[in-house]
Amino acid sequence: MISFVVGTQWGDEGKGKIVDLLSQKADFVVRFHGGNNAGHTVIVNGKKYPFHLIPSGILNKNSVGVIANGVIIDPAVLIEEINLLKKDGINLKNKLYISDHCHLILPYHKALDEAYENARGKNKLGTTKRGIGPAYADKVSYNGLRIYELVRWKTFEEKFAFQAKIKNKILKTFDVKPINIKKSLEELRNYRKTIIGYVTDTFNLFATAIKDKKSIVFEGAHGVMLDNDWSPYPFSTGSNVITGAINTGSGVNASLIEDVWGVVKAYTSRVGGGPLPTELKNGIGDYIRKKGNEFGTTTGRPRRIGWLDLEAVKFACKVTGVNKLAITKADILSGVDKINLCIGYLLKGKPISYTSCGYDELSKLKPIYKTFKGWSEELNTLSNFKQLPTACKEYFAFIEKFLGIPIKIISNGPAREAVLKS
Numbered sequence: 468m469i470s471f472v473v474g475t476q477w478g479d480e481g482k483g484k485i486v487d488l489l490s491q492k493a494d495f496v497v498r499f500h501g502g503n504n505a506g507h508t509v510i511v512n513g514k515k516y517p518f519h520l521i522p523s524g525i526l527n528k529n530s531v532g533v534i535a536n537g538v539i540i541d542p543a544v545l546i547e548e549i550n551l552l553k554k555d556g557i558n559l560k561n562k563l564y565i566s567d568h569c570h571l572i573l574p575y576h577k578a579l580d581e582a583y584e585n586a587r588g589k590n591k592l593g594t595t596k597r598g599i600g601p602a603y604a605d606k607v608s609y610n611g612l613r614i615y616e617l618v619r620w621k622t623f624e625e626k627f628a629f630q631a632k633i634k635n636k637i638l639k640t641f642d643v644k645p646i647n648i649k650k651s652l653e654e655l656r657n658y659r660k661t662i663i664g665y666v667t668d669t670f671n672l673f674a675t676a677i678k679d680k681k682s683i684v685f686e687g688a689h690g691v692m693l694d695n696d697w698s699p700y701p702f703s704t705g706s707n708v709i710t711g712a713i714n715t716g717s718g719v720n721a722s723l724i725e726d727v728w729g730v731v732k733a734y735t736s737r738v739g740g741g742p743l744p745t746e747l748k749n750g751i752g753d754y755i756r757k758k759g760n761e762f763g764t765t766t767g768r769p770r771r772i773g774w775l776d777l778e779a780v781k782f783a784c785k786v787t788g789v790n791k792l793a794i795t796k797a798d799i800l801s802g803v804d805k806i807n808l809c810i811g812y813l814l815k816g817k818p819i820s821y822t823s824c825g826y827d828e829l830s831k832l833k834p835i836y837k838t839f840k841g842w843s844e845e846l847n848t849l850s851n852f853k854q855l856p857t858a859c860k861e862y863f864a865f866i867e868k869f870l871g872i873p874i875k876i877i878s879n880g881p882a883r884e885a886v887l888k889s
């Protein structure tokens with residue numbers, strides 16, 4: 468069984484929690500795109516694990532984590548994450564594998580990300596400043612360095628120095644301090660040995676796993692609304708988020724995927740700039756942000772809040788082939804009097820679809836809302852779907868009908884066990 472867990476919104480839908488849940492019986496759990504701009508939270512036995520690079524299902528005893536070729540790796544972050552898990556008694560030997568095709572996020576990528584953002588001034592995009600855009604740009608322009616080079620240290624030293632000198636010239640044009648090439652190389656050399664210990668041919672690993680009918684969970688790193696092609700570019704991230712990216716990012720034929728789980732947060736959040744059609748810049752938004760603890764897992768930034776945007780989610784489900792829904796954080800909506808659901812867009816009074824909109828249209832359009840009665844009962848004490856307040860059931864039933872996809876998981880709290888039984 469091969470499945471894929473994808474965020475259907477702007478990220479932070481609760482993918483980490485759902486991946487952990489679906490990995491209980493998985494042999495492999497796989498990251499295939501993005502970098503440590505991802506921040507996926509898993510809470511087990513009261514302990515919070517904020518995963519950035521290591522697959523979120525790794526805490527399950529029998530799941531082996533794989534960081535496949537499409538992921539870009541900041542060596543310092545990877546080492547930190549490995550050490551955190553080790554400190555917790557989680558032995559990663561034969562439990563974590565990394566492709567040597569993975570490109571590296573190097574110190575100059577982070578410096579460039581920051582320099583571009585600062586130079587954009589009031590037009591800044593609000594990136595995570597983790598070097599994502601510059602690292603992917605180097606990948607497609609043949610200037611990237613991979614783990615493959617890290618393994619071959621002499622080659623790495625040469626190529627790194629060549630790239631760093633060019634990047635330092637660019638940084639100089641931004642009036643930014645150049646990176647220290649010697650010091651950076653020393654640091655990278657220290658990380659190198661640990662990383663090499665996890666490197667394997669992940670294409671062959673998957674080929675064997677598929678032949679042996681192993682179960683594999685692919686963990687989407689972000690939300691579809693941040694996909695490099697399918698978002699209102701440039702308010703995007705550097706990678707493709709959609710199902711096809713599994714093929715490029717892992718070598719696994721995407722047509723083998725049976726289940727595509729769309730994670731839908733019961734409302735919307737977004738970090739960084741860019742349009743958010745259903746944004747709530749009022750007390751309800753503040754209430755949800757506070758109750759839902761909507762602050763970035765990676766950067767700590769307050770997340771922007773909005774009503775659930777089904778026009779956008781419908782597109783996300785279509786483009787990724789979602790066939791099962793996992794709903795998260797409806798527990799946060801308890802106490803909201805009336806709940807709006809966006810069921811379409813109007814631009815200058817005329818209907819317009821998500822795909823016909825760029826950032827300009829998305830920031831000007833008016834959402835069409837259907838208003839639902841809220842519920843006051845807290846959901847986090849419930850154990851069964853049947854116990855849900857009628858108003859909440861109606862909200863869910865509408866989502867299922869509008870999207871034409873069944874809700875198969877309802878999460879009612881951050882912890883691993885907070886899931887309603889059907």
Ligand code: GDP
Nearest residue numbers: 479480481482483506507508796878879880881
């Ligand atoms: P991800 O990036 O999609 O993995 O999501 P994040 O981990 O960045 O953000 C989701 C946050 O919501 C985390 O703090 C989770 O622990 C938490 N969470 C996940 N599902 C639920 C839920 O159903 N209810 C509540 N209250 N919190 C949840």
Ligand code: IMO
Nearest residue numbers: 478479504505506593594595599688704738739
């Ligand atoms: P998870 O995995 C929310 C956003 C950034 C910014 C844009 C570009 O936790 O869902 P980047 O650093 O990728 O170049 O920034 O993308 N972004 C995310 N927002 N959750 C994420 O990941 C994100 N990853 C990137 O905030 O707007």
Ligand code: MG
Nearest residue numbers: 479506507764
């Ligand atoms: Mg997150």
